[in-house]
Amino acid sequence: MNASTPDAAVEIQPTLRRAPAPDEIIERAGALAAEHPGLVRLGVIGQSRAGEPLRVLSVGEGERRVLVTAGAHSNEQVGGAAVLELAGLLAGRPELLSGTAWDFVLCLDPDASRLADAGPARETGLASVFEGFYRAAGEEQPEWAPSFGVRMPESDALLRLVRERRPYLQVSLHGVDVGGTFIQTTKAVPGLGAAFAASARRTGIPVESASYDAFFWDSDGPGVFVLPPADRRNRFEANIEDARTSTWYAPHAHGGRTLIVEVPEWTDERFADPTPLDDGPAALRATAAFLRSRTRTVTALLKEAEPHAAAGPFLRAITTPLAVSHPLADEWDPKGQRDRHGALNHMTRARQASLETIAHRLPIRISALLARALEGPGKERERLRSRAIGLVHHWCDEFASAFDLRAVPFADQVAHQGATVLAAARLTAPDGV
Numbered sequence: 332m333n334a335s336t337p338d339a340a341v342e343i344q345p346t347l348r349r350a351p352a353p354d355e356i357i358e359r360a361g362a363l364a365a366e367h368p369g370l371v372r373l374g375v376i377g378q379s380r381a382g383e384p385l386r387v388l389s390v391g392e393g394e395r396r397v398l399v400t401a402g403a404h405s406n407e408q409v410g411g412a413a414v415l416e417l418a419g420l421l422a423g424r425p426e427l428l429s430g431t432a433w434d435f436v437l438c439l440d441p442d443a444s445r446l447a448d449a450g451p452a453r454e455t456g457l458a459s460v461f462e463g464f465y466r467a468a469g470e471e472q473p474e475w476a477p478s479f480g481v482r483m484p485e486s487d488a489l490l491r492l493v494r495e496r497r498p499y500l501q502v503s504l505h506g507v508d509v510g511g512t513f514i515q516t517t518k519a520v521p522g523l524g525a526a527f528a529a530s531a532r533r534t535g536i537p538v539e540s541a542s543y544d545a546f547f548w549d550s551d552g553p554g555v556f557v558l559p560p561a562d563r564r565n566r567f568e569a570n571i572e573d574a575r576t577s578t579w580y581a582p583h584a585h586g587g588r589t590l591i592v593e594v595p596e597w598t599d600e601r602f603a604d605p606t607p608l609d610d611g612p613a614a615l616r617a618t619a620a621f622l623r624s625r626t627r628t629v630t631a632l633l634k635e636a637e638p639h640a641a642a643g644p645f646l647r648a649i650t651t652p653l654a655v656s657h658p659l660a661d662e663w664d665p666k667g668q669r670d671r672h673g674a675l676n677h678m679t680r681a682r683q684a685s686l687e688t689i690a691h692r693l694p695i696r697i698s699a700l701l702a703r704a705l706e707g708p709g710k711e712r713e714r715l716r717s718r719a720i721g722l723v724h725h726w727c728d729e730f731a732s733a734f735d736l737r738a739v740p741f742a743d744q745v746a747h748q749g750a751t752v753l754a755a756a757r758l759t760a761p762d763g764v
Contacts, residue, residue, distance in 0.1 A: 342533070342746065342750065343416055343417070343420060343745065343746045343749040343750060343753075344746070345412065345416050345741075345742040345745040345746055345749075346416070346419075347412040347415065347416065347741070347742070347745065348740075348741055348742055349741055350408035350409065350411060350412060350741065351411055351412055351415070353411075353438060353441055353444050353445055356411045356414075356415065356437050356438060357386060357437065359415050360373055360386065360388045360415065360418070360435075360437055361373055363388070363415070363418060363419060363422055364388065366422070367422045370390065370391065370422055370425060371388065371389070371390050371418065371422050372388070372389045373386060373387075373388050373389075374386070374387050374388075374389060375387070376436070376488045376489075376491070376492050377484055377485070377487065377488025377491070378484055378488075379440070379441050379442045379484060379485055380442055380483065380484055380485070381441075381442045383441045383442065385436070385438075385439070385441070385485060385488050386436075386437045386438070387434050387435065387436050387437070387492065388414070388418050388434075388435040388437060389432060389433065389434050389435070390418050390421045390422055390428070390432070390433045390435070391421065391425065391428040391430075391431060391432045391433060392432050393428070393430040393431050393432045394430075395430060395431045395432070395499060395760060395761060395762070396431065396432045396433070396434060396496045396497065396498040396499065397431060397432075397433050397434070397498055397499070397500045397501075397502070397756045398433075398434045398436070398492065398493065398496065398498035398500070398501045398502070398582075399413075399414055399417065399433065399434070399435050399436070399501075399502045399504065399752060400435075400436040400439050400489065400501070400502070400503050400504065401413065401414045401435070401436060401437060401438055401439070401504045402436070402437070402438030402439045402440055402441065402444050403439045403440060403472065403473060403474045403503055403504075403505065404440075404443075404466055404467075404472065404505060404506075405440060405443035405444045405446060405447035405465055405466055405467065406447050406464060406465060406466045406506075406508075407504075407505050407506035407507070408444075408447070408506065409504065409506040409594055409596075409741070409744045409745060409748060410504030410505065410506065410748070411437065411438060412741070412745045413504050413745050413748045413749050413752070414435040414436075414437060414504070416745055416749050417433070417435065417749050417752060417753070418433070418435050420749075421433055431756070431760065432496075434492070434496060434498070436489065436492070439473050439474070439485055439489060440467065440472070440473050440485055443465065443466075443467045443471075443472075443644075446465040446644060446645075447463065447464065447465040447466070448462065448463025448464075448465075456727070456731075457508075457509070457597060457727040457728075457730055457731045457736065458723060458724045458727040458728075460508045460596055460597070461508070461695055461696070461699040461723050461727060462699075462723075463703075464696060464699035464700065464703070465644070465645065465648065465700070465703060466648060466651075466696065466700075467644065467647075467648055468644075468647045468648050468650050468651045469571075469572060469651045471483070471644075471647070471648075473485035473486045473489060473578065474486070474489075474503065474577050474578045474579065475572045475577055477490075477576055477577055477578060478571075478572040478573050478574075478576040478577045479571070479572065486578060489578050489581075490578060490581050493578075493581040493582055493584075493587075494581075494584070497582075497585045497587070498582060498587055499582075499586070499587045499588075499759060499760065499761055500582075500587060500588060500589075500590065500755060500756055500759045500760075501579070501581070501582045501587060501588070501589040501590070502589070502590045502591075502592060502752050502755065503579065503589065503590070503591045503592070504592055504748055504752075505591055505592065505593045505594075506593065506594050506595070506596065506744065507593050507594070507595045507596070508595070508596050508597060508692065509595060509596070509597045509598070509599075509688050509691075509692070509730070509734070509736065510539055510542065510593070510595045510598065510602055510685070510688060511536065511537040511538055511539025511540075511542075511554065511595060511598055511602030511603055511681075512527075512531055512536045512537070512538055512539060512554060512592075512593060512594050512595060512747060513538065513539040513542045513544075513545065513554040513555070513556065513593050514527060514554060514555055514556065514590060514591060514592050514593065514751065515544065515545050515548060515556045515557075515558070515574075515590070515591040515593075516551075516555070516556070516557055516558070516588060516589070516590045516591070517557075517558045517574065517579055517580060517582075517583065517588050517589045517590075518557070518558075518583075518588040519551050519557045520551075520555075520588075520590070520755060520758050520759055521758065522758050523551075523555060523754060523755055523758050524551060524552030524553070524554075524555045525552075526750075526751070526754035526755075526758070527552075527554060527555060527751055527754065528552075528553065528554070530746075530747050530750040530751055530754070531554070531747060533746075533747075533750075534739075534743040534744075534746055534747040535739075535743065536594065536595065536598060536739055536743065536744075536747055537598050537599070537600050537602050537603040538553045538554035538602075538603050539554055539593075539595075539602040539603065539681065539685070540553050540554060540602070540603055540604070540605050540679070540681040541602075541605075541674075541679060541681040541682040541685050542556065542593070542685055543567075543685045543686060543688070543689050544593070545565075546567065546674050546682075546685070547559060547563065547564055547565055547566070547567075547674055548565060553603070554603075558574055558575070561575060567655075567659060567662055568658070568662060569654075569655040569658035569659045569662060570655060579591070588759065590751075590752075590755050592748050592751050592752065594739070594744040594747055594748050595739055595744075596738065596739060596744070597736045597737065597738055597739065598736065598737060598739055599684065599734040599735050599736055599737070600735070601680050601681065601684040601734065601735070602681055602684050602685065603681060604679065604680040604681050604684075605679050605680070605681055606679060606680045607677070607678070607679055608678045608679060608680065608683055611675075611676070611677070611678030611683075612665040614678060614683050615663045615664065615665055615675060615678065615683075615686070616664060616665055616666075618660075618663055618683070618686050618687055618690050619660040619661070619663040619664040619690075620660075620664075621687075621690050622656055622657075622659065622660040622663075622689075622690040622693065622694075623656075623657065623660045625656075625690070625691075625693075625694035625726070626653070626656040626657055626660070626693070626694060628694070628722070629653075629694045629697045629698055629701075629722065630653070632698070632701065632715070632718060632719060632722070633649065633653070633697070633701055635715065636701055636704075636705060636715040636718075636719070639705065639709065639711050639712050639715055640701065640704035640705050640712075641704055641705075641706070641707060643704070645700050645701075645703040645704035646700075646701075646704045648700050649697050649700045649701060649704070652693040652694075652696045652697050652700075653697055655693070656693050656694070656697075659689065659693075660690075662675075663675065663686060684734070687733065691726065691729070691730040691733065692730075694722075694726060695722075695723055695726050695727060695730065698719045698720075698722040698723045698726070699719075699723050701716075701719045702716050702719040702720045702723065705719060
């Protein structure tokens with residue numbers, strides 16, 4: 332039986348019911364290597380900006396290699412559990428390796444991950460997802476930094492690993508606070524859509540048919556998006572990063588490809604609904620106005636609070652969501668579109684849900700980051716921090732009421748992500764696995 336056959340025989344049965352902390356990931360990886368000496372090896376591929384080792388857990392030997400990376404975004408913590416579960420499965424059943432070696436980067440950005448508080452119960456309410464929130468500024472994110480023309484040691488380490496080990500498949504594990512599940516791939520993968528859909532059904536996660544992240548990517552079936560040709564944009568104009576100049580494109584140098592697997596913490600069936608809207612322009616106009624209004628509110632608070640906020644990563648991180656908010660609203664507004672984006676001319680319930688999510692998410696993130704920047708003593712700091720936290724909770728309540736949200740159990744997130752990785756590894760293997 333092949334490791335990636337999308338049937339019940341090799342379904343992942345996660346043992347983790349919550350996101351492991353960075354030190355716990357390292358400890359569990361070390362224990363797995365000690366339990367399977369020779370087969371499983373824990374190594375170091377570089378150092379973070381703060382000098383923390385960037386660790387890779389390797390399972391098996393072979394000329395064919397798969398590279399799986401977790402922790403590219405510090406607020407997306409399901410990947411750390413998924414790599415541990417995948418490595419444990421392959422180590423426990425080495426016959427599933429079939430001559431393929433697997434390399435698991437345990438956490439690509441440990442510095443950022445240590446600034447993000449996972450929270451004790453992210454399934455208790457939407458606000459729990461944003462308490463302790465941290466996501467680095469775009470140019471400080473290892474996968475995207477090359478797209479900004481910025482060199483980071485984490486990016487360099489990953490790119491060096493790709494050059495040295497030449498994986499036929501690189502997988503980056505991501506998560507989303509609210510949405511459906513979807514995958515992005517830099518090359519089409521025949522058959523992946525069926526395996527992906529089967530896993531989503533088993534875990535009860537809606538397949539997102541029109542993700543904001545892939546709004547202009549080609550569709551290869553529900554929830555499967557393929558990077559468009561170079562003469563077409565792959566992002567909204569407000570987002571200056573480009574997948575082709577990110578670390579995602581690195582395997583193309585030796586004929587490989589990259590797959591990004593997204594799973595949600597909270598979801599709604601609307602994200603899978605392809606029903607056309609009766610009045611798309613009106614919905615876009617309202618969503619643009621909503622985002623502008625929220626951005627004005629949080630910008631005013633930021634202006635008042637900035638003299639009291641601590642300079643550092645939290646304040647820097649605000650620049651990314653703040654910089655795109657007004658330009659995005661302008662792109663969505665029918666008055667400003669000038670027919671630039673055909674996708675906006677064919678709005679569905681799923682497309683609208685995706686854009687509404689962004690309109691809610693960006694101001695909440697700004698407020699949450701501002702609250703982190705205002706941590707520390709001082710009455711004025713405490714007053715302003717209380718206002719920022721108040722906005723987070725109030726806006727999360729409104730976010731939740733705008734959707735019919737339900738929490739996705741953490742084990743289901745891990746199981747679905749792992750099953751998708753296994754299927755992709757089989758379907759893209761040069762000679763079959």
